[in-house]
């Protein structure tokens with residue numbers, strides 16, 4: 001069935017004999033163009049700003065976390081100590097005070113402090129420390145690391161991830177970060 | 190065009206569009222027919238904008254304000270979309286009024302279009318309900334208090350209280366109020382309006398436009414034009430003008446207001462949106478038992494009159510000249526509403542306490558929104574002020590100091606008050622009468638300093654002494670008048686013998702506090718840490734030591750807070 005029914009075509013075939021002139025037809029063409037242009041403009045009023053709006057906050061640089069104080073230097077030695085890291089967490093509009101962000105192992109290596117994320121580089125399980133063997137072990141797929149974080153076995157593609165650590169006036173602070181799992185190079189997420 | 194044919198063959202879309210657009214406009218396309226289309230456009234835009242706002246807004250008493258502030262002040266273009274939605278509601282009210290006036294003028298409410306008229310009135314009511322429910326959603330001071338007035342009115346009419354409680358979700362505003370208003374605003378009202386709109390448009394298609402009354406049937410036929418594109422062009426042109434005006438208005442006002450988060454414990458100069466001002470003004474004229482006249486009887490009478498317009502109109506023809514009673518009624522109504530709105534605005538403009546309240550509210554709003562950028566504490570709403578380090582200090586003061594010391598008008602009187610603390614006027618009053626309640630009157634031990642009467646030291650001399658003492662605070666307290674300082678020092682050492690108790694050099698022990706650095710934050714901090722130091726109050730100290738109890742940073746913040754009470758002189 002064609003679209004031109006007895007009431008006339010939607011493209012504006014004349015209803016009135018007088019309107020059949022070519023001038024009238026071209027005038028109507030102009031009006032249609034006007035409707036199209038203005039209509040698109042109207043749609044753009046909410047649509048154009050909506051794009052960036054809906055994508056927010058993607059693509060925005062995340063602020064790097066601050067150094068979080070974890071206490072006195074004296075509590076750390078060559079035996080790794082597990083430390084929880086607390087900080088305020090902002091989730092869109094709300095701020096939660098003093099939330100546990102994650103944990104790390106802090107150990108003295110050659111007189112210097114090192115902090116390892118407890119997240120296994122393989123798939124993110126929390127690695128434990130075996131004091132008897134002086135090794136870090138992951139309970140999930142048996143990755144093992146030396147006390148300095150080097151892979152000694154298992155599927156972990158890279159050594160334990162070190163976290164930035166800062167010492168000042170006998171106090172220690174650590175910057176918490178998460179890294180991509182399962183890749184050979186340490187990449188922050 | 191092959192694709193279009195394919196689609197047409199399967200869906201009949203083109204035919205459907207043809208049915209929708211292909212209409213004869215009797216008597217030709219006219220500008221005065223655009224209002225309905227403009228309203229439809231505005232409604233659709235409001236729906237789109239509302240959905241967009243829904244991507245960030247969270248309807249709960251703790252999250253509503255915080256999420257609105259986030260949406261408005263952080264999300265890209267959030268302020269613009271929210272501003273459009275806000276001003277869009279004003280535009281809808283204006284368009285409803287214009288549409289109604291055009292319908293009344295044309296006599297389009299008359300038979301056979303009564304049901305058009307009634308559905309239109311109902312939709313007008315829904316537009317107002319949209320405005321009322323939407324106003325509360327940001328959960329800011331303005332929305333909260335203005336809506337309190339509206340629900341309060343509901344509760345004050347006979348039998349209205351259960352209704353008020355049902356809509357509030359209880360005797361007070363809270364989470365249930367906001368979820369109810371949200372559900373109404375976002376689901377119930379849009380669906381109701383859409384259904385009514387479909388009916389309204391179907392009836393409009395059935396009866397067609399209401400052309401000018403003077404045209405004969407033959408003329409109407411001869412002048413007829415197709416809806417598409419002739420009338421639609423005019424419609425879209427009007428929509429575009431309206432849209433452009435909205436965009437401009439939104440830019441100019443930088444979106445919609447967002448006041449400080451709702452604080453049930455505060456008082457706020459609440460005003461409804463401008464289109465409700467006439468009702469607000471009306472309320473002022475009917476007090477006490479008469480209030481119901483303004484809240485129910487008059488608005489009800491107006492609604493009934495409008496509803497009954499098709500019957501009130503007894504004219505034989507649609508000509509405006511024969512319908513003067515109806516036109517007069519509606520004209521008077523509009524004049525009354527306009528006058529009341531104007532009076533309300535004029536009264537507010539001349540009302541200093543309202544203007545002042547507005548200023549305070551704007552300041553508070555700016556502060557709250559700046560603090561919200563850090564993230565609002567999960568408690569939500571007014572907890573945003575906890576982000577202000579100053580507020581934390583205030584809390585600290587309240588906890589540790591306010592039982593004895595007064596600050597910012599609140600606190601105990603067992604120890605010196607910090608109202609206007611430490612300035613020249615304060616020093617003057619202190620020297621004149623140290624035993625006053627405001628100074629050491631509330632303490633037990635600090636009774637040793639003698640008051641100095643006007644006979645002992647003239648006002649002029651005292652001013653010099655005060656200038657000298659003030660100068661001991663150093664540059665932190667601002668410049669001093671050197672000549673006056675010298676004169677004061679002479680009096681201090683000589684005639685007045687102040688130096689017999691007070692040392693003026695740092696580190697020297699004395700009976701009364703050593704005054705070097707007096708009034709500076711560091712000096713105050715030392716007093717807080719340990720007021721029994723030998724160069725401060727020594728053995729007479731009554732105040733507990735705070736060193737060890739509070740961290741150095743907290744003591745410093747408290748000292749800064751107290752030092753800031755010194756008035757600018």
Ligand code: FES
Pocket residue numbers: 120121122123124125138139140141142143154155156
């Ligand atoms: S997650 Fe640690 S070994 Fe797989």
